[in-house]
Amino acid sequence: MWLTGKNDRSQQRDHIFKEVILEVRQATPSSRLSPALRHKLERFSLQERSQLVNRVRDGCTPLFTAAKKGVVEIVRYLLEMCGANSEQRGIYEVPFDRTMHYVTPLWCAAVVGKIEVCRILVEHGADVNTVSDTGSTAVRSACYMSNIDVVQFLVGQGADVNRPNQNGGTCLINSVQSIELCQFLIDKGADINARDSQFKTALHYAVQEDRVETTKLLLSYGADHTACSKHGDDVLQTACLKGSANIAEYLIDTIDYPPHRVADALELLGATYLDENHDKTMALGYWRRAVAYREAHNIKKIITDPPKEVFLNRVPFRTFDDVNALANDMDEMRLQSLLVNERVLGPSHKDSIFRLMYRGAAYADSMQHQRCIDLWKYAVEIRLSKDTVLHNETCVALQSLTKILFDAHDKHASGVFDEPVKFRDVDFLLEKLLQCFPSAIEQLQQRPVFRKQQENWDRVLKVLIHLLHLAEVLAKMSSQKSNLLRLARKLVVLNPRMTNGNSLLHMAVGKVDSLQQPYFEDHRQQQQHIFPDPVTTRMLLQVGANVEAVNEDGSTPLHTASLRVNYREEIVRMLLDAGAHIDRTNKQGNQPYRMLGGNQECRIKVAELITLKCLAASKVKSNHRTYEGLIPKSLEEFIRIH
Known part of the structure; x- marks a missing residue:
């Protein structure tokens, strides 16, 4: 029965839309x-049909779903008989990495290789140059x-082969895996030396993916072999870093490099075989060739x-005897x-630093913690001179080094290691952080503030508070x-303050997340229970x-310490002895004395700590009395905090 009332028609459209969605989802390519x-x-009228089929379910219209599945006749019907919008976007989920993209039906059909659907969409006005x-x-x-x-079809319909995405990636860069596709794009005018945001060309990507034939093709059409990425890598250096030996050999044979470049390339290729492939024989072979x-x-x-102490004062090999002695x-x-x-890349090159960190992790895995600490200290020093402390990789290096220091300290305390952690190693990190903090604080005051920098800053402050704790534990000599x-x-x-306004003292008296870093598996849990820490609290109060410092919530360190989850009587008494106001009110209206009074573990007689002056101030505040300008300035702030 066909319903004609307004509400009935609306319900009918809802029901039919569900049927359309169901049939499209269950359709096969020939359906x-x-x-x-x-x-x-x-x-329904054409206008009503158009409104109906342009509805969205789970982020997609029926047309989008049909295009993705390659259901040609349904795509044609929705476009021709229902007026479906060929440009209405839907959500495409990449199968392997589970990322989501908001794209047109044509984009979706092109990615999944549905050529006939692409033809129909273009015939009905789909824009071949619309972007995701x-x-x-x-x-x-x-x-x-x-x-x-x-x-080939899209290019024939006017698709721009040189239009990059937001990272500068072009069609040619995306095609290095297919020599046939590269040849087609070059024939259609693709810019062979176009660079992406990393300053890499298609030739860089062909080399790093070890595409020998594509590399030869690009070079034959004039690809610039001298072009350098943002890290300073030309294609020869890229080949050596990626272990693309066949390409490196081809480049050396066909391009007139200066002799010292060739020798350095052979050494670097040997280092890559050792570091990345763990191939001692190939490494020695390339070093002998060099x-x-x-x-x-x-x-x-x-x-x-x-010679540097971090490398045990070793000097680079020069002769066959030097190389043979390494075997x-x-x-x-x-x-x-x-x-x-x-020597070849420079100390601040990303691969030099990565290999330092990797080698340090290998030392840690073999229980040679001091060698790991020495290498990572050097890597941190390079990072801080190259990037700011707000840089993500700098934060990772700092977290990793701090974590290994705690790990070594715990193993010494439990009798696993004979050698204790050296105070100088912790002192080194504290000195480095102190040197770079002023510029970091100034940078964070600039607007707009980047969220990632704020997150990294919070991570660095967590590193700092852990280092202060460890340094206090390790300091034995008066000079230390x-x-x-x-x-x-x-x-x-x-x-220095965290994004939420917490000071170092707030952090010392509250729970601080454990340090996390990616270089080796975390087997220890004790670090999670360092804070609240009376040792660090006492030191900070001493200096x-x-x-009375307040964070964004108006809470003092005493507010933080009075929380049930943070409560330690020793710390609360330290703060009170240092003059903390027990009845100060934060933005939520919470006062430490009420928080402590509700904690059964608290043995402090909080009521006895409230002075007559505090009671008077609270009374003025609670009765909303006007006091500004009527009392001395020194008392105005006192009343305000109550």
Whole structure:
């Protein structure tokens, strides 16, 4: 029965839309909508049909779902008989990484390789150059999926092969896995030397993915082999870092590089085989070739830096005897690999730092914690000189080093290690943080503030409070204690605050998340229970930390310490002895004395700590009496905090 009332028609449309969704979801590529459903749809006007099929369920219209499934006849019917909007976007979920993209039906059909659906959509006005939420055109994304027939069709319909996405990636960059596709794009005018946001060209990507034939093709069409990425890598260096030996050999054979570049490339390739592939034989082979090449071309290895203690004062190999002597000592080979990386790439290159961190993690896994600490200290020092303390990789390095210091300290305390953690290692980190904090604080005061920088700053402050605790525990000599107090005093003067306004004292008296870092598995849980910590609290109060400092919620450290989850009587008494107001009110109206009074574990007689002056101030405040300008200025603030 066909209903005609207004509400009935609305319900009928809802019911029919559900039927459309159900049939489209269950459709196979050769399916059509059932005759009964088509009959129901066609009882509505074209305008009503259009409104109905342009509805969205689970982020997609029926047309979008049909395009994704490649149901050609349903796509045609929705466009021609129902006026479906060919540009209405839906949510496409990438199968492997589960990321979501907000795209048009054409984009979706192009990615999944539904060429006939693409034809119909374009015939009905779909824009071939419309971009996704990341700025990617349908043709660029089809290139990534190597859907060459779709790419050829879209280009034939006017798709722009040089339009990049928001990261600068082009069709050609996305096509290096297919030499046929690259040839087609070059023939259609693709910019062979276009760069993305990393300053990489298609040639860089062909090399790093070890696409030998694509590399040869791009070079034959004039790809710039001297172009460098943002990290300073040309294609030869990229090949060596990625272990693309065949490409590196081809580049050396066909391009007239200076002899010293070739020798350095051979050394770097050997280091990559050792670090990435754990192939000792190949590493030694390339290093011997480098020595032979230098001798044949009469070039000396230029070494400008003196030996460094972090590398056990080793010097780079020069002769066959030097290389041969490494063959039976894997640890010496690894040291030489680090020397190669630093000399060829430079100490601040991302791969030099990554390999330092990786080698340190390997030392930690083999219980050589001090070697790990030494390497990671060096990596942190490089990071801080290269980037700010707000940089994500700097934060990771700081967290990793702090974590390994605690791990080594715990193992020594439990008798696993004979050697204690050195105070100087913790002191080193505190000094470095103190040096870079002023500029970081100034940077965070600029607007707009980037959320990632704020998050990293909070992570760094968590590192800092952990380091202060560990330093206080390790400081045994009077000189160490005085130096720690000097550093702590300077930090208190700087007054670094977390995003929520918490001071160092707030952090010391409350629970602080444990440090997390990616370089080795966390087997210890004790670190989670360091805070609230009376040791760090006492030190901060000793150097003048403001016991009345308030965070964004108007809470003082005493408010934080009075929370049931943070309560430790020793800490609360420290704060009270230092002059903390027990009846100060925060923005939620909470007062420490009420919070403590409701805690059965609290043995402090809080009522006895409230002075007559405090009671009077509370009375003025609670009765909403006007007092500004009627009493001394010194009393106005006192009343205000109550």
